[in-house]
Amino acid sequence: xxxxxxxxxxxxxxxxxxxxxxxxxxxxxxxxxxxxxxxxxxxxxxxxxxxxxxxxxxxxxxxxxxxxxxxxxxxxxxxxxxxxxxxxxxxxxxxxxxxxxxxxxxxxxxxxxxxxxxxxxxxxxxxxxxxxxxxxxxxxxxxxxxxxxxxxxxxxxxxxxxxxxxxxxxxxxxxxxxxxxxxxxxxxxxxxxxxxxxxxxxxxxxxxxxxxxxxxxxxxxxxxxxxxxxxxxxxxxxxxxxxxxxxxxxxxxxxxxxxxxxxxxxxxxxxxxxxxxxxxxxxxxxxxxxxxxxxxxxxxxxxxxxxxxxxxxxxxxxxxxxxxxxxxxxxxxxxxxxxxxxxxxxxxxxxxxxxxxxxxxxxxxxxxxxxxxxxxxxxxxxxxxxxxxxxxxxxxxxxxxxxxxxxxxxxxxxxxxxxxxxxxxxxxxxxxxxxxxxxxxxxxxxxxxxxxxxxxxxx
Numbered sequence: 001x002x003x004x005x006x007x008x009x010x011x012x013x014x015x016x017x018x019x020x021x022x023x024x025x026x027x028x029x030x031x032x033x034x035x036x037x038x039x040x041x042x043x044x045x046x047x048x049x050x051x052x053x054x055x056x057x058x059x060x061x062x063x064x065x066x067x068x069x070x071x072x073x074x075x076x077x078x079x080x081x082x083x084x085x086x087x088x089x090x091x092x093x094x095x096x097x098x099x100x101x102x103x104x105x106x107x108x109x110x111x112x113x114x115x116x117x118x119x120x121x122x123x124x125x126x127x128x129x130x131x132x133x134x135x136x137x138x139x140x141x142x143x144x145x146x147x148x149x150x151x152x153x154x155x156x157x158x159x160x161x162x163x164x165x166x167x168x169x170x171x172x173x174x175x176x177x178x179x180x181x182x183x184x185x186x187x188x189x190x191x192x193x194x195x196x197x198x199x200x201x202x203x204x205x206x207x208x209x210x211x212x213x214x215x216x217x218x219x220x221x222x223x224x225x226x227x228x229x230x231x232x233x234x235x236x237x238x239x240x241x242x243x244x245x246x247x248x249x250x251x252x253x254x255x256x257x258x259x260x261x262x263x264x265x266x267x268x269x270x271x272x273x274x275x276x277x278x279x280x281x282x283x284x285x286x287x288x289x290x291x292x293x294x295x296x297x298x299x300x301x302x303x304x305x306x307x308x309x310x311x312x313x314x315x316x317x318x319x320x321x322x323x324x325x326x327x328x329x330x331x332x333x334x335x336x337x338x339x340x341x342x343x344x345x346x347x348x349x350x351x352x353x354x355x356x357x358x359x360x361x362x363x364x365x366x367x368x369x370x371x372x373x374x375x376x377x378x379x380x381x382x383x384x385x386x387x388x389x390x391x392x393x394x395x396x397x398x399x400x401x402x403x404x405x406x407x408x409x410x411x412x413x414x415x416x417x418x419x420x421x422x423x424x425x426x427x428x429x430x431x432x433x434x435x436x437x438x439x440x441x442x443x444x445x446x447x448x449x450x451x452x453x454x455x456x457x458x459x
Contacts, residue, residue, distance in 0.1 A: 226372020
């Protein structure tokens with residue numbers, strides 16, 4: 001064993017020559033204080049283009065952990081995804097090809113990008129190059145990030161339709177862009193309200209486009225309203241994009257969740273729009289495996305280069321076995337694409353009864369739901385129940401936050417406050433609503449109905 005004592009003694013003598021003593025120099029508390037003092041201050045504060053505020057998801061997941069309500073807030077199924085997808089992942093990780101547990105191609109596992117290229121070539125009626133026009137990402141979240149950051153220069157204006165998935169604004173600001181907001185507004189507030197009743201003001205939309213506009217973010221089918229933008233609405237957006245040379249970022253993660261007779265129209269399929277559209281997709285939404293965090297973006301090669309640059313310097317590559325399993329899922333579904341057995345078609349038929357059941361039990365207790373044409377969320381106006389809720393027990397400024405928190409704690413049913421999906425000036429537009437997810441087991445939806453009925457009767 002090497003004797004370190006002489007070296008240690010020599011170090012102490014060296015330090016003492018600079019005036020350091022054992023009691024001062026080696027006091028851990030002094031070192032800690034010095035470190036904190038050094039690291040404090042503006043030099044190490046969070047850059048101004050990022051927000052330090054916790055997201056609504058962080059806050060409400062913690063709320064659910066503490067109070068254990070029936071959680072209809074978060075957007076994920078609470079029952080098993082298609083067995084062939086999970087079985088594929090098991091076979092991939094334990095199979096003979098050990099290389100499927102190692103790194104794969106950075107811009108996307110070859111079987112998956114080939115499957116995506118084949119699928120969207122069919123849907124858009126154009127040949128998509130899987131090597132240059134498809135990128136696999138760490139969830140649709142990263143696809144959005146790579147698209148927004150990769151295409152936004154300081155001062156670029158990005159049009160965001162409200163309500164919006166909350167990361168849109170944060171990502172635009174992170175890229176030093178300027179978000180410009182336009183809200184969807186309901187044409188009516190009573191009777192049966194469909195998501196198609198929520199519309200943009202065409203003149204207001206036209207007024208947002210100018211020489212500084214870089215992109216518009218279009219989410220269809222829409223979260224949280226469930227709106228499926230129709231052809232007339234998409235044509236207006238396409239005309240404005242063409243007129244002002246603007247890119248469209250099409251968030252289409254709910255593309256397979258559309259209820260008859262409504263149809264999802266991919267804006268990239270419209271004349272002149274392929275060349276200026278990046279479309280975002282999600283394996284989590286497509287195969288009901290949100291925890292797999294695998295997404296993609298596709299579009300023309302000249303636009304995809306920017307995404308690739310961000311991606312390769314951020315995550316570089318994504319999980320190989322998950323990509324392989326998703327690819328196998330796509331290969332199976334494409335074989336039966338025109339069959340009723342295809343999951344892409346059967347999933348909406350499975351969910352329509354859940355949607356209708358939720359709309360009924362919300363209406364039965366006095367809420368006014370908006371019936372979604374797509375997606376698996378439902379917003380409902382809860383203000384008729386305000387006299388049954390002790391909003392003053394919660395300290396949040398916005399009423400929907402107070403309503404959802406009080407309900408989580410006292411009624412044991414959790415929803416999400418839609419004002420989280422609006423810009424600060426427009427947050428009051430969301431205060432009268434609550435968002436629930438209906439992609440849940442039938443027994444949990446029934447339990448939610450029972451909870452609300454019992455609460456209504458007792459109060």
